[in-house]
Structure formats: structure tokens, C-alpha cells
Amino acid sequence: MGLGDRNHKGIRRFLHSFRYASAGLIDVIKHEQNMRIHLISGAVVLIAAWALSVSIERWLVLLLVVGGVLSLEVMNTAIERTVDLVTEEYRPLAKRAKDIAAASVFVFCIFAAVIGVMIFFPYLLELFQ
Numbered sequence: 001m002g003l004g005d006r007n008h009k010g011i012r013r014f015l016h017s018f019r020y021a022s023a024g025l026i027d028v029i030k031h032e033q034n035m036r037i038h039l040i041s042g043a044v045v046l047i048a049a050w051a052l053s054v055s056i057e058r059w060l061v062l063l064l065v066v067g068g069v070l071s072l073e074v075m076n077t078a079i080e081r082t083v084d085l086v087t088e089e090y091r092p093l094a095k096r097a098k099d100i101a102a103a104s105v106f107v108f109c110i111f112a113a114v115i116g117v118m119i120f121f122p123y124l125l126e127l128f129q
């Protein structure tokens with residue numbers, strides 16, 4: 001919430017939260033190359049799912065995984081900017097905080113890639129047989 005919005009309640013407060021969250025999302029897309037790479041990869045995965053007519057259960061897993069990667073990248077960026085706010089100097093703790101935040105995206109991406117292979121492999125096998 002903006003500092004002036006803390007006393008607002010109900011639907012107005014909710015709409016303001018939505019506006020600030022959208023501004024945060026646009027900020028990350030504009031300034032973070034990794035976010036744009038994740039967005040394009042996610043779009044490719046979902047287009048492939050549509051083209052191969054994957055089952056509804058697989059759609060659900062794919063949507064969860066793509067959403068998870070994007071959300072973690074947004075959180076990673078928030079941690080990076082918070083660290084930048086605390087210090088602009090080289091600090092070992094700042095390095096650890098940023099590296100660990102980046103690791104959260106990395107770990108999720110590894111599992112996302114494994115899930116992607118498990119979901120698409122049978123469809124691709126069928127396609128090329």
C-alpha cells in the first residue's frame with residue numbers, strides 16, 4: 001500500500017493493492033532480463049501444451065509450474081532490490097542474500113524442467129512414431 005492508503009478499507013484498498021501489484025509486475029518485466037526469458041519460455045511451454053492437446057491434469061501441473069517460476073523470479077527481484085536499498089557497496093552478506101534468493105529460482109527451474117520432460121515426452125514420442 002502507498003503510505004497514504006493505509007487508512008483505506010474494503011474494495012478501494014483492494015483495488016489499490018491490485019494497482020501496486022500490477023506496477024510491481026510491470027517493473028520486473030521491464031527491468032529484469034531473466035523475467036522476460038521465463039515469460040517467453042512459459043509461453044512456449046503453454047503453446048506446446050495447446051498444440052499437443054495435453055490432458056487437463058497436465059495443463060494444471062504446467063500452469064502451476066509456469067506460475068511458480070514467474071512468482072519466484074518476482075520475489076527474487078524484490079530481495080535483490082531490498083539488498084540494493086541496504087547497501088550499494090560490496091558486502092559478503094549482500095552477496096549471500098542475493099545468491100541464495102537466485103538459488104530459489106534455480107532449484108524450482110530444475111524441477112520445472114524435469115516435470116516438462118515427463119509431461120511432454122510421451123506426446124513427442126507418439127508424434128514421431
Ligand SMILES: Nc1ncnc2c1ncn2[C@@H]1O[C@H](COP(=O)(O)OP(=O)(O)OP(=O)(O)O)[C@@H](O)[C@H]1O
Binds near residue numbers: 033090091
Ligand atoms: N552489494 C553486493 N555485495 C556483494 N555481492 C553482490 C552485491 N550486489 C550483487 N552482488 C553479486 O552480484 C550478483 C548479481 O547481482 P545483481 O544485483 O546484479 O543481480 P542481477 O544480475 O540483477 O540478478 P538477476 O539476473 O537474477 O536479476 C549477485 O548474485 C551477487 O553474487
